[in-house]
Amino acid sequence: MDHAIILHELEKGAKAWNLWRKRQAVGEINLDGIVLSGMNLDDYDLSKISLRNAHITHCSFNGADLIQTNLQYSFLQQNDFSNAKLIAANLCNSDLSGSNLFRTNMLTASTRNARLENIDFRGHDVSGLMLRDVSLAGSNLEGQQLARVDLSNSNLEGVNLQGADLTGTLFNNANLTNADVRGATLIGALFKGANLSGMDLNNLDLTKADFTGANLSHCDLRSANVSKAKLSGADITGARLWKLVTTGWGIANIQCSYAFWDKAGKEKTIYRTHEFERIFAEAITIELRYPYRLVDHELATLPIFIEHLAAVYWGTIIRLKSISDVAGGALVKFVVEEVGVHNPSELKVQLQAEAERIQLAQLMLRTNTQLHAQLKEKIGAIREEFWPRLLELAADHEKEQVRNLTILFMDLKGFSKWSEDELSEKLSLFRGLVKPILKKFTAGHPNMEGDSLRVTFTNATAGVSCACMIRNVLRAAGFELRIGMELGEVAVVHNEVTDVPDLEGVAVSMAARMEAAAEAGEVLVSHKIRHYAQRSDLFQFTPRRVPLKKAIGNIEQGDFIECFAVETVKNLREAFV
Numbered sequence: 001m002d003h004a005i006i007l008h009e010l011e012k013g014a015k016a017w018n019l020w021r022k023r024q025a026v027g028e029i030n031l032d033g034i035v036l037s038g039m040n041l042d043d044y045d046l047s048k049i050s051l052r053n054a055h056i057t058h059c060s061f062n063g064a065d066l067i068q069t070n071l072q073y074s075f076l077q078q079n080d081f082s083n084a085k086l087i088a089a090n091l092c093n094s095d096l097s098g099s100n101l102f103r104t105n106m107l108t109a110s111t112r113n114a115r116l117e118n119i120d121f122r123g124h125d126v127s128g129l130m131l132r133d134v135s136l137a138g139s140n141l142e143g144q145q146l147a148r149v150d151l152s153n154s155n156l157e158g159v160n161l162q163g164a165d166l167t168g169t170l171f172n173n174a175n176l177t178n179a180d181v182r183g184a185t186l187i188g189a190l191f192k193g194a195n196l197s198g199m200d201l202n203n204l205d206l207t208k209a210d211f212t213g214a215n216l217s218h219c220d221l222r223s224a225n226v227s228k229a230k231l232s233g234a235d236i237t238g239a240r241l242w243k244l245v246t247t248g249w250g251i252a253n254i255q256c257s258y259a260f261w262d263k264a265g266k267e268k269t270i271y272r273t274h275e276f277e278r279i280f281a282e283a284i285t286i287e288l289r290y291p292y293r294l295v296d297h298e299l300a301t302l303p304i305f306i307e308h309l310a311a312v313y314w315g316t317i318i319r320l321k322s323i324s325d326v327a328g329g330a331l332v333k334f335v336v337e338e339v340g341v342h343n344p345s346e347l348k349v350q351l352q353a354e355a356e357r358i359q360l361a362q363l364m365l366r367t368n369t370q371l372h373a374q375l376k377e378k379i380g381a382i383r384e385e386f387w388p389r390l391l392e393l394a395a396d397h398e399k400e401q402v403r404n405l406t407i408l409f410m411d412l413k414g415f416s417k418w419s420e421d422e423l424s425e426k427l428s429l430f431r432g433l434v435k436p437i438l439k440k441f442t443a444g445h446p447n448m449e450g451d452s453l454r455v456t457f458t459n460a461t462a463g464v465s466c467a468c469m470i471r472n473v474l475r476a477a478g479f480e481l482r483i484g485m486e487l488g489e490v491a492v493v494h495n496e497v498t499d500v501p502d503l504e505g506v507a508v509s510m511a512a513r514m515e516a517a518a519e520a521g522e523v524l525v526s527h528k529i530r531h532y533a534q535r536s537d538l539f540q541f542t543p544r545r546v547p548l549k550k551a552i553g554n555i556e557q558g559d560f561i562e563c564f565a566v567e568t569v570k571n572l573r574e575a576f577v
Contacts, residue, residue: 240265252345284336315340406463412451441466460532484514
C-alpha cells in the first residue's frame with residue numbers, strides 16, 4: 001500500500017485510524033523508511049506494522065499499541081512512549097536514545113544491538129529485556145533488580161546503577177567507565193574483559209566477583225572486599241587500594257605498574273614486572289595424588305624431590321606443606337615460598353608439570369623390586385646411623401617450627417668508636433631502655449648481641465609501633481640507629497653456638513639487608529609490612545628505593561629494592577607544631 005495513503009489515514013486521528021486498521025489485512029501496512037516528526041500518535045494501533053529503517057523523532061506514542069511491531073534499524077530518538085505497549089516488538093539495532101519509556105511495557109521485546117542511551121528507567125522493570133550487546137550509556141537504572149541478567153558486550157558508560165541488585169550479573173566485555181555503582185550489590189558479578197577504568201568501587205563487597213582480564217586501572221578500591229575474587233590477567237595500575245580485603249583472591253598474571261595504598265591515594269608505590277603478584281598472591285601450591293597410599297620409598301625421597309624442583313627452577317624456595325589421606329589414596333602438597341625471578345603464574349604450571357613427571361618415576365619404583373630393595377637398604381642404614389642420635393637431641397632441643405612472623409633487625413651506629421670506658425655504660429643504658437618496650441609489644445625470640453637487636457612479632461602493626469618507639473626513645477637518649485623489618489615464614493631452630501633458639505628464613509635475611517641499607521634514624525619496612533600495617537591513624541609510609549649492600553636470593557649486591565620509611569603520625573604532627 002502506498003505511503004501517501006497510509007499517512008493520510010494517520011492524520012485523521014487515533015479513532016479513525018484504529019477503525020481503518022480493522023479493515024486491513026495483517027501485514028498489508030508497510031511503513032519501512034518512513035520519516036515522521038512531531039506527530040501525536042497517542043493510543044494508535046500500530047501493532048504488527050513494519051517500520052524498518054524508519055526515522056521518527058519527537059513524536060508521542062502515549063498508550064499506543066506497538067505489539068509485535070518491526071522497528072529494526074529505526075531511528076527513534078526523543079519520542080514519548082509513555083504507557084505504550086512494545087510487547088514482543090523488534091527493536092534490534094534501533095536507536096531509542098533520549099526517549100521517554102515511563103510505564104512502557106517492553107515484555108519480550110528484542111533489543112539486541114539497540115541504543116537505549118540517556119533514558120530514565122526508574123519505575124520500569126528492565127530485567128526482562130534482552131540487554132546483551134545493548135548501549136545504555138548515560139541511562140538511569142537506579143535500584144533495578146538485575147541479578148544474573150546478561151549485560152555482556154554492552155555499553156554502560158556513565159550509567160546510573162546506584163543501589164541496583166547486580167548479584168551474579170554478567171558484565172563480560174562491557175564498558176563501565178564512569179558508571180555509578182554506589183550502594184549496588186555486586187557479589188559474584190562477572191566482569192571478564194570488562195572496562196571499569198576509573199570506576200568508584202570504594203567500600204563495595206566484590207566477594208567472588210570475576211575480573212579476569214578486566215581493566216581496573218585507576219579504580220578506587222579503598223575498603224573494598226575482593227575476597228575470593230578472580231583478577232587473573234586484570235590491570236589494576238593506578239588503583240587506590242587502602243584497606244583492600246584480599247583473602248583468597250586470585251591474581252595470576254595481574255598487571256600493576258604502580259598503585260596507591262594510602263588513604264588519600266597520593267603515595268605511589270611502583271612495581272616491577274610480576275612484582276605485585278609475587279608480593280601479594282597466595283603462595284603457589286603444587287599438589288600430587290598418589291594411588292592407594294604413600295609408600296615408604298616415596299615418603300623417603302620427598303626431600304630429594306623438593307631439591308630437584310628447586311634446582312630446575314633456580315631461585316625458588318620450596319617446602320613440603322602437607323601429606324593427607326584422600327579418597328583413593330594420598331595427597332601431597334608443596335608450597336613455593338620464593339619464586340625468584342620467575343613469572344608466578346607460569347612457574348606454577350611448570351612446577352606442576354615437572355612434579356608430575358618425577359612422580360611417575362616414583363610410581364615406577366613400586367614395580368621395580370630390585371631398585372626398591374636397594375633404596376630400602378640405604379634408608380635402613382641411614383636410620384641405624386642417625387636415629388639414635390636424633391632421639392638424644394630431641395630431649396634437649398626445641399623442635400624446628402615454621403611460623404609467619406614480623407622480623408625486626410636493629411643496629412646502633414658508631415658502636416666501634418665508643419671508648420672502653422663508655423662502652424659498658426652505654427650498652428647497659430641501651431638494653432635498659434629497650435627491654436621495657438619489647439615487653440610492652442610482646443616481642444618474641446629476643447636476641448641482643450652487642451649493639452644489635454633482633455626480635456619477632458606475630459602482629460605487623462605491633463612490630464612497626466615497637467620499632468618506632470625504640471627509635472624515638474633511643475634517639476632521645478643520644479643513640480643513632482637503623483632498623484629493617486620484613487614479614488614472612490620463619491623457621492625456629494636451635495643455635496649450637498649460643499645454645500638458644502635461633503631464626504632462619506628469607507624474611508630474616510631480608511630484614512637484615514634492609515637494616516644495613518637504612519639511613520641513620522630510619523625504619524625501613526617491606527611491601528608486606530606496609531600491606532599488613534595499614535593504619536593511617538598511626539603511621540605514614542614514604543616510598544624508598546635503596547641499594548642492597550649484600551646479595552640475597554636473585555637480588556645482587558648493589559641492586560635497588562622498593563621499600564618504605566616509617567614515621568608515626570604523632571611525631572609528624574609534633575614536627576609541624
